[in-house]
Amino acid sequence: MRSLFYVFTACAVIALAFWAYHENYKTQTVQTEAERLQREISEARARLRVLNAEWAYLNRPDRLRDLAEINFEKLGLLPLQPDQFGNVDQVSFPRSDENETIFSIVNGIEVSNSGALTETYP
Amino acid sequence: MIRTPLRPLARILDARAKGENPDKIERDNIRQRHETMRDRTRIRAEGRLLMLGVMFFLGFSTIGLRMGVIAQSEPAEPRTSLAGAQIVAQRADIVDRKGRVLATNLETHSLYAQPRHMIDPKGAADKLVAIFPDLDHARLIKDFTGDRKFLWIKKRISPEQKQAVHDIGDPGLLFGPREMRLYPNGRLAAHVLGGAGFGREGVHAAEVIGVAGVEKYFDDRLRDPAQGDKPLQLSIDLTIQSAIERVLYGGMRLMNAKGAAAILMDVHTGEVIAIASLPDFDPNDRPRPPTSGDPSDSPLFNRAVQGVYELGSTFKIFATAQALELGLVSTSSIIDTGQPLRVGGYSINEFERKNYGKLDVSSIIMKSSNRGTGRIALMIGPKRQKEFLGALGMFEATPLEIVEAKGGKPLIPQRWTDLSAVTISYGHGISNTPMHLAAGYAAIANGGYTIKPTLIKQDGPQYGPRIMRENVARASRDMLRRVVSDPDGTANFGEVPGYGVAGKTGTADKPKPSGGYYDDKVINTFASMFPVDNPKYVLIVTLDEPVETSGKKPRRTAGWTSVPVAAEIIQRIAPLMGLRPKIEPQPTTGITLTSN
Numbered sequence: 001m002r003s004l005f006y007v008f009t010a011c012a013v014i015a016l017a018f019w020a021y022h023e024n025y026k027t028q029t030v031q032t033e034a035e036r037l038q039r040e041i042s043e044a045r046a047r048l049r050v051l052n053a054e055w056a057y058l059n060r061p062d063r064l065r066d067l068a069e070i071n072f073e074k075l076g077l078l079p080l081q082p083d084q085f086g087n088v089d090q091v092s093f094p095r096s097d098e099n100e101t102i103f104s105i106v107n108g109i110e111v112s113n114s115g116a117l118t119e120t121y122p
Numbered sequence: 123m124i125r126t127p128l129r130p131l132a133r134i135l136d137a138r139a140k141g142e143n144p145d146k147i148e149r150d151n152i153r154q155r156h157e158t159m160r161d162r163t164r165i166r167a168e169g170r171l172l173m174l175g176v177m178f179f180l181g182f183s184t185i186g187l188r189m190g191v192i193a194q195s196e197p198a199e200p201r202t203s204l205a206g207a208q209i210v211a212q213r214a215d216i217v218d219r220k221g222r223v224l225a226t227n228l229e230t231h232s233l234y235a236q237p238r239h240m241i242d243p244k245g246a247a248d249k250l251v252a253i254f255p256d257l258d259h260a261r262l263i264k265d266f267t268g269d270r271k272f273l274w275i276k277k278r279i280s281p282e283q284k285q286a287v288h289d290i291g292d293p294g295l296l297f298g299p300r301e302m303r304l305y306p307n308g309r310l311a312a313h314v315l316g317g318a319g320f321g322r323e324g325v326h327a328a329e330v331i332g333v334a335g336v337e338k339y340f341d342d343r344l345r346d347p348a349q350g351d352k353p354l355q356l357s358i359d360l361t362i363q364s365a366i367e368r369v370l371y372g373g374m375r376l377m378n379a380k381g382a383a384a385i386l387m388d389v390h391t392g393e394v395i396a397i398a399s400l401p402d403f404d405p406n407d408r409p410r411p412p413t414s415g416d417p418s419d420s421p422l423f424n425r426a427v428q429g430v431y432e433l434g435s436t437f438k439i440f441a442t443a444q445a446l447e448l449g450l451v452s453t454s455s456i457i458d459t460g461q462p463l464r465v466g467g468y469s470i471n472e473f474e475r476k477n478y479g480k481l482d483v484s485s486i487i488m489k490s491s492n493r494g495t496g497r498i499a500l501m502i503g504p505k506r507q508k509e510f511l512g513a514l515g516m517f518e519a520t521p522l523e524i525v526e527a528k529g530g531k532p533l534i535p536q537r538w539t540d541l542s543a544v545t546i547s548y549g550h551g552i553s554n555t556p557m558h559l560a561a562g563y564a565a566i567a568n569g570g571y572t573i574k575p576t577l578i579k580q581d582g583p584q585y586g587p588r589i590m591r592e593n594v595a596r597a598s599r600d601m602l603r604r605v606v607s608d609p610d611g612t613a614n615f616g617e618v619p620g621y622g623v624a625g626k627t628g629t630a631d632k633p634k635p636s637g638g639y640y641d642d643k644v645i646n647t648f649a650s651m652f653p654v655d656n657p658k659y660v661l662i663v664t665l666d667e668p669v670e671t672s673g674k675k676p677r678r679t680a681g682w683t684s685v686p687v688a689a690e691i692i693q694r695i696a697p698l699m700g701l702r703p704k705i706e707p708q709p710t711t712g713i714t715l716t717s718n
Contacts, residue, residue: 046229049229056226056307057304060307060310082621085702
């Protein structure tokens with residue numbers, strides 16, 4: 001009986017030791033993984049900071065103004081002027097011959113807009 | 123255990139036969155037994171002591187070794203904590219009111235050398251000079267071949283430069299990681315941001331500390347690791363700031379001024395939306411403070427908060443507003459400005475010795491009559507005038523959150539006499555910064571509440587104590603409106619259709635360092651607010667030594683210099699701020715009548 005108890009205890013010790021060993025290695029793997037992820041996060045953050053800085057640098061008002069001036073022929077951008085404010089009722093409706101049916105309104109948005117433009121700014 | 127008998131029979135019998143005392147044998151045996159017992163106990167006690175000693179030794183040496191290891195080893199981050207991921211940068215970003223980046227950090231490298239480890243010092247020096255043309259070749263060779271063990275070569279290098287140095291391949295050239303402060307917008311809002319530099323430096327890291335502006339004022343906040351991921355949000359609007367700097371620069375060149383400043387402030391919150399001072403500098407490469415000459419000529423000088431000037435006639439509205447508040451006059455009260463005014467032995471004259479005759483209070487502001495406001499100041503009296511200007515914050519440096527603001531301490535007369543009261547009523551004899559003026563005009567614009575200028579974004583109005591009634595503020599605004607809208611007003615170039623600009627010009631002669639005033643050097647100021655029926659913003663434009671040369675005679679009054687610049691600024695920025703131009707309500711009949 002006693003020897004059985006000893007054998008059982010020894011087996012339990014071996015099993016526990018194996019379990020602890022196993023858990024230890026699992027913990028270490030998880031830690032390494034966590035470290036790798038943290039490194040990745042910090043690298044991503046650093047990259048994000050650089051990209052943010054670059055975005056801010058590329059969108060600095062000086063550069064945008066220069067670009068607007070260089071591309072004036074294509075874009076025709078000018079500083080916003082007070083007379084560019086308008087009311088909704090100043091926007092002209094599409095001409096009546098263009099909205100006879102609902103279909104023509106839906107399909108004719110392009111057409112009606114271009115008509116409106118030429119009417120407002122002849 | 124076999125016990126030895128105390129009286130062994132053989133020895134007793136033997137002793138008896140010899141006639142000896144057998145008790146002696148017993149005593150002898152007892153003694154021997156006691157001695158063995160004592161020896162045993164002693165050995166056991168000694169063993170225990172030894173054991174205890176070993177235990178203590180092991181315990182103390184474990185602690186000692188651990189302490190030694192902790193003291194000697196490099197500190198390591200705890201491997202299993204979440205805190206590490208939170209700290210993103212040494213220094214928090216600075217953003218504008220819409221979250222656009224004004225200052226951020228960038229990782230770069232520093233370059234240092236350990237000449238002892240260098241293989242080819244001369245060749246390395248040659249190649250280094252090829253990469254960095256600003257390095258001194260002879261000096262590098264001297265440093266590399268001398269007995270220096272360590273030297274910094276460059277504090278910050280770009281990745282391309284790093285690669286180029288790497289390609290030299292000398293083991294004595296080493297890199298250390300560095301975090302540098304980057305201002306992506308360059309010169310924009312340079313005086314607000316200030317700049318940053320390196321504090322204590324090591325090979326592996328260097329402190330980034332603010333050296334001026336908000337960077338220095340909020341240094342602790344920006345360096346606080348707990349708030350590292352929360353950017354500091356300023357009240358500045360990048361777009362508006364850029365537009366104002368652009369127009370102001372053009373105006374400064376056009377008016378041949380040597381310097382200019384502009385402040386745009388929200389009248390309800392005290393938020394400074396834009397603040398510009400020209401000439402400016404690039405905070406990425408902040409120049410050193412000048413060691414000689416006038417510090418106010420340096421680009422580092424912030425005219426808007428450090429420039430303490432006599433702001434001239436812009437102060438007149440404070441005199442009339444106080445007189446209205448005290449009920450001494452109404453806007454239509456007639457004051458005789460034709461009669462000479464002598465105070466304390468000095469004669470007070472109008473600009474270019476004009477004579478405006480009898481004027482009502484509104485026209486005194488419109489025509490900017492010195493004698494008119496002088497007489498009003500005499501009605502108010504020095505004591506009450508001092509209290510009023512003090513309540514407007516004209517005697518203290520502005521509480522703006524940049525370190526330079528402390529340098530803008532107003533100059534006020536030591537004794538506030540009647541003469542001081544008269545001259546101060548038209549802005550002479552008291553020197554303030556344009557920021558003080560902006561705060562004062564904001565009080566008129568927002569209906570009579572004092573406000574504190576601030577660079578931090580606020581949520582909603584931040585009113586201080588009230589110093590004038592709502593109707594006094596409105597009457598003052600109407601008077602200021604006439605300065606711009608009336609064809610005879612001093613600021614009639616300031617009219618921007620649809621925005622109802624109201625304001626007051628101020629022209630002050632510059633004081634000579636030796637005393638007295640220059641004849642041909644002036645500071646021109648235009649303090650304005652818009653839109654007048656419900657003012658939202660105050661704009662101050664100051665030009666330093668401007669001269670307008672389109673006429674026969676050079677013109678140096680604010681109406682010809684600062685006012686057109688301010689009008690151009692308002693025309694540019696008001697649409698950007700979403701202000702829709704409005705058809706103005708016609709002036710009230712009361713004002714129409716008085717102008718007749």
